[in-house]
Amino acid sequence: MSEALIASRMPFVVEVEKGRVYRWCACGRSQTQPYCDGSHQGTGLAPVEFTARCSERIWLCGCKHSRHAPLCDGAHNKLPK
Ligand code: FES
Structure with missing residues (x-):
């Protein structure tokens, strides 16, 4: 299995819509x-699918190291520079 790449060292702030299904890129x-665009093919990694419980603004993990994925848990602050 390949390692996840750091897409961003900051979370992605997004608006989600209640009941809508999203596929977070892992x-x-x-x-x-x-969000997933299918580029994970051949990596052994897979997106995390979630359904928004309500319409709200959330912080999705950009560094791909969150222990609470797809949500940001601050892991980007502990990554090596
Ligand atoms: S493109 Fe990253 S999980 Fe699908």
């Missing part, structure tokens, strides 16, 4: 961050 290779 591999860091998508060109449509923070």
